[in-house]
Amino acid sequence: MWQPDRLSNQPLYQQIADDFERRISYGEFPPGTQLPSERKLAEQLGVNRSTVILAYAELRALGIIESRTGSGTRVSQYKWGVTPKHTPNWHRYVEGGTFLPNLPFLRRIREALQQNSGLIDFASGELGADLSPAKEIGALIAENPYIEYLGYDNPQGFVPLRETLVSYLSKYRDIQTTGSSILITSGSQQSLYLITQCLLTPGDAVAIEDPSYCYSLPMFQSAGLRLFRLPVDRKGVHPDDVRALYKKHRIKMVFLNPNYQNPTGVVLDEKRRAELLDVASELGLPIVEDDPFSLTAYDGNPPPPLKSIDSVGSVLYIGSFSKMAASGLRVGWMVAPHSVVERLADARQQMDFGLSVVPQKVAAEFLGSAYFQPHLERLRMQLLFKRDLLIEALEKELPNLVSFAVPQGGLHLWCKIIPEVNDHKLLEEAIRRGVIFAPGSVYGSDSGYVRFTFARAKAEDIVTGIAKFAAALRAVLD
């Protein structure tokens, strides 16, 4: 976001007017665009409302914008030509399309984080800069900066990365596979997207965990899928529920995140895993196993994935670099029968022409390097440390007001607020006090749950953050 220069000789209102004039003349805000209200713009730019009033008055005087009571301030229609000319009705185009926008809560969180970089961030589900192996990755890049060929890569993914993943999957996840069964995607996210677009048809029923990360993704609805819930208890989902949903709705696929589930942190029980695979093979039902968190297991011993005990081939397995190393690299992978990999690679070629070779090369080097194992060990220690900081702070600040299970891996703590509380009010109050979190309803649960990501914030901010959160909660409860 552009900000006026407080040290300049030019008055703030004039800087703001000039900036808008420039943006409007460049087409960033076409004729007819609704501009922010005076109050909102003042907040965004961190200036007084009177400054914005002066800036808008200046633009009105130039005929660039128009204000009408009731309908706010808009860019003028007929400034830019002698004859009436028509800018496309972008508003209508933007409202169209089959792809649904993100949830309002997620857009609000993104906006708040972009506007105020000082917020203590318990909302972004990723590692903080302190936990990411940026130095190690930089060192690897420095050692071997050259890329021989920069042409369109194989849409299935960079071959050396797929070969490295064959060893990685065997060593760390007990999965035996071949390079031609692996598809590299832009994180696990794109694997999920490709599955919804290419293997399922609008109207198909699918089962997802409740609560679940999948609820945060309107992409399931955009693909026209009907979603059915599998309640997650302390041992994960129940195989009988899968069978019942199949009977009732002929579900076509089951999406699971069995290890350190997002958001609950729950690990799917061993007995239930075996039963689930039996149900799946009995019904010929595919299971998508989304497994981004396993290698964060604090004791270094994550349960083996469903895929490793899947003798029938029911499981599409998805892994990612994001939660164990660096989400900004955008490298994920899917292990699937060759026919599925081929179909998805073909479709993604049309969507984005494949992934950049550069991050794939970096990921391959890091996974195969001597830095990887020590990074994991440090990551686990640090996550455990941050988790405990968070728990201590919650117990100190909010005794009897919150309840949670202690996760043994992953980045999140799932927390029930004991008295009834309104998600929306709590979030706004927290933002006002300088802290942000992910409301439980994002994951499909009822109001009154909170997901705290403890991996993102700096250790020294966790205690302060929870103090601010506690103050916000008390203010809302009052």
Place this chain on the structure above:
Amino acid sequence: MWQPDRLSNQPLYQQIADDFERRISYGEFPPGTQLPSERKLAEQLGVNRSTVILAYAELRALGIIESRTGSGTRVSQYKWGVTPKHTPNWHRYVEGGTFLPNLPFLRRIREALQQNSGLIDFASGELGADLSPAKEIGALIAENPYIEYLGYDNPQGFVPLRETLVSYLSKYRDIQTTGSSILITSGSQQSLYLITQCLLTPGDAVAIEDPSYCYSLPMFQSAGLRLFRLPVDRKGVHPDDVRALYKKHRIKMVFLNPNYQNPTGVVLDEKRRAELLDVASELGLPIVEDDPFSLTAYDGNPPPPLKSIDSVGSVLYIGSFSKMAASGLRVGWMVAPHSVVERLADARQQMDFGLSVVPQKVAAEFLGSAYFQPHLERLRMQLLFKRDLLIEALEKELPNLVSFAVPQGGLHLWCKIIPEVNDHKLLEEAIRRGVIFAPGSVYGSDSGYVRFTFARAKAEDIVTGIAKFAAALRAVLD
């Protein structure tokens, strides 16, 4: 593709049988999967058909595969358990989905190139390794290998890249814009994809050039759009045709590639540009301007884009790193009103969570570096040189059999074969003789056109490649 080891003591057929057993047991080929015919597999592995017959016999003896006359060879259903277990019917899933597969010709080209890396490649629409600035990019990476933060990036794109593009667009494309009007995508491809998914609704009519790159993309059909044609003559599309399509079909958007159009190489006439913009503003009709080739203009003077003379804001402008530097980096950009950029960034966050920061950093450094201008100058000279090699070879080998206009920029030569010829036969014959090209029907034209990309093949292969092509054409015509 796995290949047997000819130096091993183990017989070839045994190696093949072992490899299949492993792949089948790992789930790459689930029960029920159809295996390649003996003839096809022999071709793929470069062995005698009798070797494959022995390998399949071995696998049949182990009960791993079954052959039935008429229905070929399949992986056995009931090998893997005592009770009948069911692998999901992957075949049915793969046939489902709303996203259409690539055109058969494009899949055939990809397969042929993967199987035989020795083919002389006039089909892949990109720069060869000799024209890509891999060394310069390597040097820039080596100078500055460290990335500070590896978290999820802004879904609109890496801020320093957007800032660099503001200067780049002003300097090279005469486009004045702001960082907040730019969306970074995985090449121009993803910009096109996002437009079809987010700004258009199934059933909408859109206009595309005839012939056009867009015809090679079933993504338009996958999005449920109705496509109408704007014939491209020597001066590009005709503004009257746009008006007529609007009257008749209420087209919602026009997709154009005005400079060195793919596949024809045509430059849209200056007068028509002005008229087109008048039509667009009169009708409130958006134009998508896809502009990947401009900076390859052999004389260094590409025509300015429509966007630079668009005073109303009708144009969504798309650029790309691919054709002027490195397609494998996967960096493209769109310039659009802020509301459009926001909508597309929001949707793409759900699809792939944004682009990797690494290639974005590399692209920003390269575009802002002292390497960029000399790279462009060398690229233009080399493209001109390769274009002339191709034309000379065509004139020598196929006088009177081909006709074409000489392109002044871009990577392709669009060529009409004068006697009637079948695309499919010509392609197969060419592949057999060691050369590959893109049949014109991929771009929506009638049979009997060929797109030769002269940027990809090595200079020394161009003459040989055309000799092989000429032999193939003569063989088909006989």
